[in-house]
Amino acid sequence: MAFFEIKHLNKSFGGLKAVDDLSLMVEEKQIFSIIGPNGAGKSTIFNNINGLYQPDSGEILFKGQNLVGKRPDQIAKMGIARTFQNLELFSHMTTMDNLLLGRHNHMKTSILGVVALCFKRSKAAKEEIQHRRKVEEIIDFLELEASRDQYVSNLPYGKQKLVELGRALALEPELLLLDEPAAGLTQEERDEMIFWIKDIRDLLGITVILIEHNMQMVQNISDRILAINFGKPLTEGTPEEVLSHPEVISAYLGEEVTQE
Ligand SMILES: Nc1ncnc2c1ncn2[C@@H]1O[C@H](COP(=O)(O)OP(=O)(O)O)[C@@H](O)[C@H]1O
Numbered sequence: 001m002a003f004f005e006i007k008h009l010n011k012s013f014g015g016l017k018a019v020d021d022l023s024l025m026v027e028e029k030q031i032f033s034i035i036g037p038n039g040a041g042k043s044t045i046f047n048n049i050n051g052l053y054q055p056d057s058g059e060i061l062f063k064g065q066n067l068v069g070k071r072p073d074q075i076a077k078m079g080i081a082r083t084f085q086n087l088e089l090f091s092h093m094t095t096m097d098n099l100l101l102g103r104h105n106h107m108k109t110s111i112l113g114v115v116a117l118c119f120k121r122s123k124a125a126k127e128e129i130q131h132r133r134k135v136e137e138i139i140d141f142l143e144l145e146a147s148r149d150q151y152v153s154n155l156p157y158g159k160q161k162l163v164e165l166g167r168a169l170a171l172e173p174e175l176l177l178l179d180e181p182a183a184g185l186t187q188e189e190r191d192e193m194i195f196w197i198k199d200i201r202d203l204l205g206i207t208v209i210l211i212e213h214n215m216q217m218v219q220n221i222s223d224r225i226l227a228i229n230f231g232k233p234l235t236e237g238t239p240e241e242v243l244s245h246p247e248v249i250s251a252y253l254g255e256e257v258t259q260e
């Protein structure tokens, strides 16, 4: 049984086939990257995995269980956490509070429910202490001590991205979906992000599926890469194989290739 597998996934928006008969297989503790030009369907794959969208057809199997038909909160509880291409944080809350929210299901659609749950739970002091302890561990792990009690809106963008990563880790996932974690980061922040993602896999044993636009990062970090275009797989293999593939190179021509 594969750790994570997608079989013949299809998703259209009106006449547009955003994901077209896409299959992939990820082994436990791999860092598996999905690359492709803008609009290739990468984020749509994540939205189908975590239940924000329902596929038109296909299967999404996590440790043998089909995720299709499940809600985002159910999928989160099964051990799949994600970050978003554009930051989805509570900017007027502290780092600590954002991570505490990550202990619960943190989907956008149930924000009010989550906040209510948080208040209710704060009465259950014992449980609250456990949550705080876990969050402190993550703050330690990502070296976010200095940002701990700061409002997220006051932090530099690179730190905000790290807080979002921390919030996903607060769910204690087995599978982590990262949608362009290095977008908008400086070279230095990007190198740091590479370091954190490797540590998450190496030290926490979490399997990572990464969507990334920066080729240097993808090459550096991935065990396997799947290149897609127009929702369809182009090729899959090791970083060397995929990044030297003629169709991959031509799919990126005319695009600003982020190589710096
Ligand atoms: N909710 C939606 N409604 C309509 N079209 C969408 C929606 N989400 C994505 N798309 C379209 O699907 C295609 C793939 O988008 P996306 O998955 O965001 O691409 P990528 O993440 O690879 O840049 C794009 O043409 C995009 O406009």
Ligand SMILES: [Mg+2]
Pocket (backbone or CB within 6 Å): 042, 043, 044, 085
């Ligand atoms: Mg995207």
